[in-house]
Amino acid sequence: MEERLMIWKKITVAIPNDFDPEIISDAFMRVGANGTEMVDDEDNSVKTKINSYFDENNYNEKILTDLKTQLNKLPEFGFDMTGVEVSVSALDDSSWENEWKQYYHPVKISRYLTVVPNWVDYQPKYSDEHIIVMDPGKSFGTGTHPTTYSCMQALELILGDAKSLYDVGTGSGILSIQARQLGVKDIQAFDLDPEAVRAAKENIQLNPGCEDIEVFENSLLDGVDGKVDVIVANILADVILQFIPDIDAHLNKDGFVVLSGIINEKEALITQKMAEIGFVVLEAFHLKGWSTLICRRKEEFEAEDGAILR
Ligand SMILES: C[S@@+](CC[C@H](N)C(=O)[O-])C[C@H]1O[C@@H](n2cnc3c(N)ncnc32)[C@H](O)[C@@H]1O
Numbered sequence: 268m269e270e271r272l273m274i275w276k277k278i279t280v281a282i283p284n285d286f287d288p289e290i291i292s293d294a295f296m297r298v299g300a301n302g303t304e305m306v307d308d309e310d311n312s313v314k315t316k317i318n319s320y321f322d323e324n325n326y327n328e329k330i331l332t333d334l335k336t337q338l339n340k341l342p343e344f345g346f347d348m349t350g351v352e353v354s355v356s357a358l359d360d361s362s363w364e365n366e367w368k369q370y371y372h373p374v375k376i377s378r379y380l381t382v383v384p385n386w387v388d389y390q391p392k393y394s395d396e397h398i399i400v401m402d403p404g405k406s407f408g409t410g411t412h413p414t415t416y417s418c419m420q421a422l423e424l425i426l427g428d429a430k431s432l433y434d435v436g437t438g439s440g441i442l443s444i445q446a447r448q449l450g451v452k453d454i455q456a457f458d459l460d461p462e463a464v465r466a467a468k469e470n471i472q473l474n475p476g477c478e479d480i481e482v483f484e485n486s487l488l489d490g491v492d493g494k495v496d497v498i499v500a501n502i503l504a505d506v507i508l509q510f511i512p513d514i515d516a517h518l519n520k521d522g523f524v525v526l527s528g529i530i531n532e533k534e535a536l537i538t539q540k541m542a543e544i545g546f547v548v549l550e551a552f553h554l555k556g557w558s559t560l561i562c563r564r565k566e567e568f569e570a571e572d573g574a575i576l577r
Pocket residue numbers: 406407408409410414415418435436437438439440441442457458459460463485486487501502503506528
């Protein structure tokens with residue numbers, strides 16, 4: 268039987284070339300988009316298009332309505348919306364994949380780590396450079412979004428000799444793959460979206476040495492009993508707020524927590540809620556409006572006189 272092709276909805280926001288595209292990308296993220304791409308309009312050199320793709324199971328009219336609501340708020344912040352236009356079109360699986368492919372390229376996360384789309388033949392520059400191979404576009408997490416990028420830099424800083432990790436909201440599985448490449452032995456990844464679970468499993472198989480990383484369809488750490496050395500969660504701030512009360516019970520002594528997906532405006536609230544459970548933020552990354560926080564238990568990080576313990 269012939270397999271039916273998935274139909275994708277493509278929402279496009281066309282903006283004048285002097286309009287900041289990040290503002291539109293952020294509006295997309297706030298209504299649940301997994302990512303955006305930016306394309307110069309070939310027919311009209313004064314416009315840029317920001318596209319985002321939704322599969323037919325995840326698209327509904329509310330996404331479009333919510334996006335328009337977000338855009339309608341922008342004049343209150345002084346943005347001139349003249350020439351900003353929203354449109355929707357449909358395309359099938361094969362054209363969707365090909366459209367995405369032209370916008371992905373290797374992303375250098377650090378001196379030691381590069382994320383490479385699986386159709387690119389990339390030669391590492393250094394003998395100790397790790398390569399993460401991804402089939403991007405199937406789920407969130409390619410290294411190009413500021414939150415993923417910052418999470419990867421945070422993990423590189425803190426993993427050290429960590430032995431175990433929970434990746435909450437794994438998306439494409441990218442952070443779990445990185446953790447394994449940096450030596451973490453026991454990794455469990457969770458996502459409530461079955462499509463993300465499937466994509467993460469596929470990406471894990473693309474990376475030798477990662478095959479035994481476990482991926483579960485699960486909301487946050489609901490029903491999970493264990494404890495680990497590191498918890499990473501790149502989910503939106505409102506979901507992280509629900510998750511904070513669960514952190515302490517799932518983290519080993521001297522463990523680290525990396526929280527991302529937090530718009531800058533909500534960072535103070537997350538910091539305060541973490542303080543309420545006894546955690547301090549020891550490093551904050553700020554990139555393109557997004558905050559990524561590395562946190563530890565206060566008593567494990569600071570002596571009473573404020574000196575850093577370890
Ligand atoms: C922003 S993406 C992050 C993907 C990847 N970890 C990264 O850093 O690029 C957030 C992911 O969290 C998942 N998610 C949202 N709410 C969740 C929940 N309550 N429990 C588990 N996963 C959730 C989404 O399905 C999505 O795949």
